[in-house]
Amino acid sequence: MKYGYARVSTQQQDLEVQLQQLISEKCEIIYKEKSTGTKMERVEFKKLLSVIKDGDILVVTKLDRLARNTKEGIEIIDDLFQRNIKVHVLNIGLLENTTLGRFFLQTMLAVAE
Numbered sequence: 106m107k108y109g110y111a112r113v114s115t116q117q118q119d120l121e122v123q124l125q126q127l128i129s130e131k132c133e134i135i136y137k138e139k140s141t142g143t144k145m146e147r148v149e150f151k152k153l154l155s156v157i158k159d160g161d162i163l164v165v166t167k168l169d170r171l172a173r174n175t176k177e178g179i180e181i182i183d184d185l186f187q188r189n190i191k192v193h194v195l196n197i198g199l200l201e202n203t204t205l206g207r208f209f210l211q212t213m214l215a216v217a218e
Contacts, residue, residue, distance in 0.1 A: 107162045109135035110153055112170045123166045126195055130164050154181075159189040166195045168213055178214040 109132030111123035116139050127135050138149040157163060163185060165171045171194070172178030185192055186202040193199045200210055 106134065106157075107132050107164060108153060108157055109164045110150060110170065111135060111137040111166070112147070112150070113139050115139065123170070126166050127164055130193070130195065132164050154184075157185075157188075157190055162191045162193055164193045164195065168194055168197065172214065175211065175214040179211060182210060 107130070109124075109127030109130065111120050111127060113120055113123075118139065120137050120139070124135060124137065136149040136153040138147060140147050140149075153163070168178060171192075172181050182192055182200065191199060194213075197213060200206055
């Protein structure tokens with residue numbers, strides 16, 4: 106199953122661009138929310154993490170939609186990798202659970218932060 110996740114930080118911001126990109130990527134289910142990345146309570150994201158499973162793909166438009174900082178991003182993606190879930194970041198590509206892939210991920214998360 107291919108899941109999408111879209112998030113904006115304020116109620117005034119529009120999710121439409123992210124949603125269109127996720128639809129174009131043929132995401133079967135898209136979770137969306139308007140919640141600042143600095144808050145730990147991302148209800149829809151928690152729901153997504155509870156249903157996504159081995160062999161699934163998580164698609165986000167940018168790394169900063171997934172995590173609020175480098176540490177959190179590494180923890181989230183490491184958890185997904187351990188559960189055999191692929192992570193596709195549209196402006197980067199498919200993240201690999203390899204030494205080079207993890208190095209690239211950490212570098213990109215630091216830049217996103």
